[in-house]
Amino acid sequence: MFLAWKELKHNKVRYALIIVLLTLMLFLVLFLSGLAKGLSAATSSAIDNAAADYYILDDSADNLITRSSLDSDSLDKIKGFTENAAAINLYRSAATRNGDATKLDITYMGIDTDGYLMPKVTEGKGISEAGQIVLNNSFKEEGFQVGDKVKDAQTGYEMEVTGFTRNQMYGHSSIGVIALKDYEEIQKLYTGRDSSASQAAAVKLKGSGKSYEELKDFAGSELKGKVLLSKSEIISDIPGHSQEQSTIMMMLVFLLLISSFIIGVFFYVTTMQKIPQFGVLKAVGARMTTLAWSLAAQVLLLSVISMAAGNVLTFGMASALPATMPFVLTPMNAAVVSVLFIIISLLASLFSMGKVARVDALTAIGGNE
Numbered sequence: 001m002f003l004a005w006k007e008l009k010h011n012k013v014r015y016a017l018i019i020v021l022l023t024l025m026l027f028l029v030l031f032l033s034g035l036a037k038g039l040s041a042a043t044s045s046a047i048d049n050a051a052a053d054y055y056i057l058d059d060s061a062d063n064l065i066t067r068s069s070l071d072s073d074s075l076d077k078i079k080g081f082t083e084n085a086a087a088i089n090l091y092r093s094a095a096t097r098n099g100d101a102t103k104l105d106i107t108y109m110g111i112d113t114d115g116y117l118m119p120k121v122t123e124g125k126g127i128s129e130a131g132q133i134v135l136n137n138s139f140k141e142e143g144f145q146v147g148d149k150v151k152d153a154q155t156g157y158e159m160e161v162t163g164f165t166r167n168q169m170y171g172h173s174s175i176g177v178i179a180l181k182d183y184e185e186i187q188k189l190y191t192g193r194d195s196s197a198s199q200a201a202a203v204k205l206k207g208s209g210k211s212y213e214e215l216k217d218f219a220g221s222e223l224k225g226k227v228l229l230s231k232s233e234i235i236s237d238i239p240g241h242s243q244e245q246s247t248i249m250m251m252l253v254f255l256l257l258i259s260s261f262i263i264g265v266f267f268y269v270t271t272m273q274k275i276p277q278f279g280v281l282k283a284v285g286a287r288m289t290t291l292a293w294s295l296a297a298q299v300l301l302l303s304v305i306s307m308a309a310g311n312v313l314t315f316g317m318a319s320a321l322p323a324t325m326p327f328v329l330t331p332m333n334a335a336v337v338s339v340l341f342i343i344i345s346l347l348a349s350l351f352s353m354g355k356v357a358r359v360d361a362l363t364a365i366g367g368n369e
Contacts (some may be wrong), residue, residue, distance in 0.1 A: 018266060019306050025259045026310030026341050031257060033337050034279065036248040036331030042326040043244065044235040046090075046109060046170045051116045054212075055088070055234050056219060059227040060223055063237035065090045068199045074223055078201045081218050084208040087198035090170055091290035094153040099164050103153050104142055107173040110183025113262045118206055119177060124163025130181045133159040136174040137166050138323045152177065155189035157182070171238055172326075256344065264348035267299060271352035292353050296346060303345040307338045 006301065016213040041048070056078060061068035078085045089110035094103040111117040113127040121134055125145040133150050144150075148161045159182060168175035178186075180198075188194050204213060236242055311334055321327050 002298040014270070015302060020268075020300055020308065021143050021266065021301060022263070022306030022345070023309040025262065026306055026338065028068040028315050029193050029252065029255055029259065029341060030329060030334060030337055031327075032248065033333060034251065034314070034327045036245060037330075037333060038326035039244050039248065039261070040241065041167060041328050042151060042172045043238050044170070045167045046107075046175050047231060047234055047238075049119065050088075050202065050231075051169050051204050052086075052088075053231060054215060055229050055231070056201040056203065056264070057199075059225050059228060063227075063229055063233060064239075065200045066233065070173050070198045070200055070226070071333065072196050072198075074226060075201055076196055077222055081200045081222070082203060082205075082208045082210050083210045083213070084111050084116070084204040084206075084210075086111065086202050087180060087200075088202045088247065089180075089199045089200050091183065091186065092171070092173060092188075095176070096153055097142070098149050099151065104139070105173045106150075107170045107188065108152075108173050108183060108197075109168070109170075109182050111177065111315060113179050115178065117202055118366065119165040121163040121314045122166050125339045126127055126163060127177070127179055128162075130179055130185075131159050132162045132179070133182070134163045134165055134177040135161055136176070137164045138169075138170040138174045139176075140164060141322055141324050150301075152186055157184055157186050157189055162288040171240070219244075254341075260342075260344045260348050263345050264351050267349045267352045268332050271295070271356060288357055290336045295349060297355055299345055299349040300342070301344045307342060310341075311338060 037349060055065065055066040056070065056074075057063065057065060058070065070087070075087055077087075087110075089108075090126055091108045091110065093106055093108060095106045118126065119134075120290060122137065135150070144161060144162055149158050150161060151158045159176075159178065163178065165175075168177070179346075184196060205212060205215065216228055219226060232358055314329065314334070318327055318329055
């Protein structure tokens with residue numbers, strides 16, 4: 001560590017440039033990770049953050065709640081099996097604010113607003129009666145405030161904004177939480193038919209006294225034409241979700257591979273420039289373990305400094321992004337990426353250590369001339 005620190009102090013400019021390079025590469029990796037998580041949240045956070053563990057849909061709905069239909073008899077059977085069952089409906093539409101002409105995409109989530117599916121209200125208050133709506137906080141970027149009127153563009157049905165919630169998106173559309181009565185009224189106005197059918201049933205196993213095996217047996221024997229799906233299965237079949245994630249993850253993997261190659265080349269070049277010094281150290285009796293530890297400590301110091309700078313840069317930029325930007329980066333995710341980046345840096349330095357191990361002291365200091 002002493003040799004590593006002395007070397008860094010002696011060549012401040014050279015290693016400052018390396019730190020800048022490592023910081024920018026880590027920033028790119030962190031930003032892409034946040035973008036991947038953000039795009040995932042933009043398509044599925046309403047499902048991912050819901051308290052339900054499983055969903056029961058029509059088996060012809062292609063695992064999509066928006067295409068499913070669940071008759072009232074089936075829903076009653078499910079509620080009879082477990083009290084932790086609740087209807088859930090997702091209806092994609094457009095809405096206007098206070099009569100404005102501008103239409104905004106919205107996905108209404110019709111649920112029992114007194115049940116466990118109701119998301120936490122972060123501003124204002126929840127829903128206490130029909131004709132009220134709680135919006136995802138991304139609508140605040142469009143000028144929505146508590147007390148505004150939301151008018152469904154397809155039916156003309158109006159509701160009052162009572163509060164806002166966070167992290168409620170479905171298919172890149174912000175959620176508007178409404179009561180089941182309001183959902184049924186919108187459907188009646190849109191289709192011209194009076195129906196109490198729901199799209200799907202959500203089931204929370206925790207605290208229900210039922211096991212997954214019991215729920216699976218019940219769904220298979222008592223619910224004909226229905227399918228039991230886990231939360232992850234519902235999310236993976238949301239249109240565009242899997243394709244987006246696979247594309248972003250492929251970009252992230254290639255970025256990590258390219259970064260490891262660049263890091264390895266940089267450390268190899270700096271090591272080659274110090275071959276005479278390593279030769280002198282070997283000539284005076286320095287062990288290879290000492291030299292290897294010095295090189296590893298140097299790489300570790302540079303990586304840790306770059307990690308700190310990269311995280312500060314990324315989270316600083318994230319705080320300035322608008323709420324509509326699909327970017328989510330938690331400290332845990334950043335820590336995992338940062339540790340992985342340090343490991344990659346250390347592994348990349350192994351090529352340099354191999355070169356140092358093969359250094360001949362006499363040749364390195366010019367004794368062959």
